[in-house]
Amino acid sequence: MPLGVPLLDEHHLAELQLLDGIDLPAGPRASVIARILDERESQVRPLVRLVEDPASLERRIADMATGLPLGTTLVIRDHEVAELSLADMTQVVEPGSLRLLPISIDDPIAALRQILARLLREGEQVRDLGLIPCFPGMRGASRDDGAEVMTRMARSFWGLFPGDVQSDELRALHHELIKLLHPERYLRFLAFENHALAGFDLYDEAMRGRELDRPPADASRRQRAMVIAIDGIDGAGKSSQLQSLADHLEQQGRSCIIHKIYRHGVFHDTVTDVTRLCAGPSHLHLWRLQRIAKVFDSLKYFFAEVEADLDRYDVVLFDRYVGTHLAAGLGRYHHDPFARELLSVFPPADRTYLLDLDVDVALDRIARRPARTVDENPYMLAQYRQALLAIAQEEGWVVLDSQRGESGLREIIRADVDDFLRGKGA
Amino acid sequence: MSLELYIDPTPSLDPGRAYTPLFETGGEYARALQGLAGHDRLLARLPVSIFLEIHSYEALERMRDLMRQEPDPAAPWWMPFWPASLFDACGVVSHPALELQGLFPEFARTTLRLRHAQDYERAARDWLFRPRLSVPDYERSVLRFAESLGWEVIHP
Numbered sequence: 321m322p323l324g325v326p327l328l329d330e331h332h333l334a335e336l337q338l339l340d341g342i343d344l345p346a347g348p349r350a351s352v353i354a355r356i357l358d359e360r361e362s363q364v365r366p367l368v369r370l371v372e373d374p375a376s377l378e379r380r381i382a383d384m385a386t387g388l389p390l391g392t393t394l395v396i397r398d399h400e401v402a403e404l405s406l407a408d409m410t411q412v413v414e415p416g417s418l419r420l421l422p423i424s425i426d427d428p429i430a431a432l433r434q435i436l437a438r439l440l441r442e443g444e445q446v447r448d449l450g451l452i453p454c455f456p457g458m459r460g461a462s463r464d465d466g467a468e469v470m471t472r473m474a475r476s477f478w479g480l481f482p483g484d485v486q487s488d489e490l491r492a493l494h495h496e497l498i499k500l501l502h503p504e505r506y507l508r509f510l511a512f513e514n515h516a517l518a519g520f521d522l523y524d525e526a527m528r529g530r531e532l533d534r535p536p537a538d539a540s541r542r543q544r545a546m547v548i549a550i551d552g553i554d555g556a557g558k559s560s561q562l563q564s565l566a567d568h569l570e571q572q573g574r575s576c577i578i579h580k581i582y583r584h585g586v587f588h589d590t591v592t593d594v595t596r597l598c599a600g601p602s603h604l605h606l607w608r609l610q611r612i613a614k615v616f617d618s619l620k621y622f623f624a625e626v627e628a629d630l631d632r633y634d635v636v637l638f639d640r641y642v643g644t645h646l647a648a649g650l651g652r653y654h655h656d657p658f659a660r661e662l663l664s665v666f667p668p669a670d671r672t673y674l675l676d677l678d679v680d681v682a683l684d685r686i687a688r689r690p691a692r693t694v695d696e697n698p699y700m701l702a703q704y705r706q707a708l709l710a711i712a713q714e715e716g717w718v719v720l721d722s723q724r725g726e727s728g729l730r731e732i733i734r735a736d737v738d739d740f741l742r743g744k745g746a
Numbered sequence: 747m748s749l750e751l752y753i754d755p756t757p758s759l760d761p762g763r764a765y766t767p768l769f770e771t772g773g774e775y776a777r778a779l780q781g782l783a784g785h786d787r788l789l790a791r792l793p794v795s796i797f798l799e800i801h802s803y804e805a806l807e808r809m810r811d812l813m814r815q816e817p818d819p820a821a822p823w824w825m826p827f828w829p830a831s832l833f834d835a836c837g838v839v840s841h842p843a844l845e846l847q848g849l850f851p852e853f854a855r856t857t858l859r860l861r862h863a864q865d866y867e868r869a870a871r872d873w874l875f876r877p878r879l880s881v882p883d884y885e886r887s888v889l890r891f892a893e894s895l896g897w898e899v900i901h902p
Binding site: 519521525586587589590591593594597603605606608609612613616619620621622623624627658661662664665 | 774775777778780781782785788791792793795796799800803804806807810811814840841842845846849
């Protein structure tokens with residue numbers, strides 16, 4: 321299951337050019353991006369770097385676009401922005417120039433309808449020009465003017481519509497326009513937009529090289545404890561197996577402790593309130609926050625409760641572990657909002673057992689509990705289950721059928737742990 | 747219950763002032779920040795917005811926590827930064843601070859203490875992860891909040 325897709329293509333490189341006035345995000349891949357830009361510069365054409373800051377460039381474009389007849393394009397080249405009609409554009413051969421198609425935001429739905437009709441009339445010659453539709457002013461004025469910032473989406477998603485402000489109709493028309501002008505990147509655009517609406521800046525993440533390798537592990541940690549984790553969806557029977565395993569290990573004279581990295585209390589109540597805010601059609605950008613809050617709470621718990629125990633006990637047992645956070649991100653967002661990085665301080669588990677359980681059975685077991693969470697429904701549980709199975713395969717976990725029964729599972733887990741410890745000479 | 751909020755990057759500069767910290771030295775939040783501090787390669791992969799979001803959420807959670815503990819009305823709750831202005835100061839356009847702010851309890855009185863640039867920078871080192879914080883942008887933003895929400899402002 322992909323944790324993100326490298327999304328830099330010709331358009332993004334062009335957009336990077338546009339954003340050249342701001343710093344690339346600090347990070348190990350910034351130099352790679354700079355090299356890519358330099359290579360393009362020498363191979364394709366002399367790129368003109370716009371050195372002004374993006375905000376003033378946007379204002380300039382917005383000023384120019386005000387009152388332009390619909391269908392006028394703006395060509396950015398050699399430190400200048402030129403106005404050209406659609407017809408003129410077909411005469412201009414400037415592969416390096418950035419060709420913007422500004423669309424009025426006064427009545428964007430009407431403007432989009434008109435421009436779509438016109439592009440269909442003009443034919444492929446115009447549609448193949450590589451025009452990039454943009455909506456100058458859509459984000460609102462600079463905050464220096466005291467104006468409200470309209471969008472809640474990251475700068476790199478220039479041209480996408482903030483979900484809280486714009487209508488589905490407008491977004492659908494915009495999708496049509498992208499499909500017409502750039503059919504090859506239509507699906508990618510939708511992926512960007514979906515993630516952007518949920519608060520994920522894939523563009524920024526791609527530039528940071530998140531997809532290229534795993535986060536750096538803490539190589540300096542030397543701990544006494546063996547780490548064993550039991551994972552699985554709600555109702556899989558993790559707690560009883562953990563307690564049973566702890567009893568078994570203690571009978572062997574090994575000191576044990578069980579930790580739960582998903583906490584209840586004020587944290588859980590607060591993050592649940594945040595989740596309720598984004599569970600509807602608006603405030604979608606809060607989805608990322610509620611996941612990051614959960615990840616960070618586990619991080620707080622690690623430094624407050626777990627870290628010292630790694631040197632204090634022979635075995636530290638976890639009721640859910642890092643994989644649960646990864647599965648929650650993948651299951652809900654098809655994306656990991658930085659859990660891999662933030663939780664890389666947790667030591668890799670020596671053994672992880674996934675108690676796999678059919679969703680219907682899990683729901684039946686959960687129904688006997690007094691309270692249900694928002695995720696305890698067939699769809700989300702199935703998503704989490706699939707994500708856990710995918711991670712288990714990737715990470716080499718021991719996958720066990722939770723319906724084997726408590727005693728059957730207990731014997732398998734105990735025997736496997738004993739084998740593992742013997743192999744370790746422990 | 748009448749709650750009071752005190753926003754000051756470095757309240758230690760006014761030793762006589764009583765306050766209840768939303769961010770505590772030695773608390774879980776501070777310990778997690780200290781724990782991450784040595785992981786430079788890891789931190790380089792994380793956008794600043796992550797830490798601003800964590801900080802903003804932490805403020806809300808601590809408020810909820812204190813609400814359950816019979817708050818002392820004589821000691822206003824202290825936080826170093828107004829979250830939404832932190833995002834403004836770091837140039838982060840897309841953020842959840844306004845929604846989180848909407849979940850804050852109602853404060854009968856809020857006092858904003860402005861400080862010198864180095865005091866903000868020190869507070870950012872203590873309570874955030876080395877963000878490139880523009881102090882002028884922060885002050886511009888927080889003063890707008892102060893004006894619109896009717897806060898008392900104390901100048902340096």
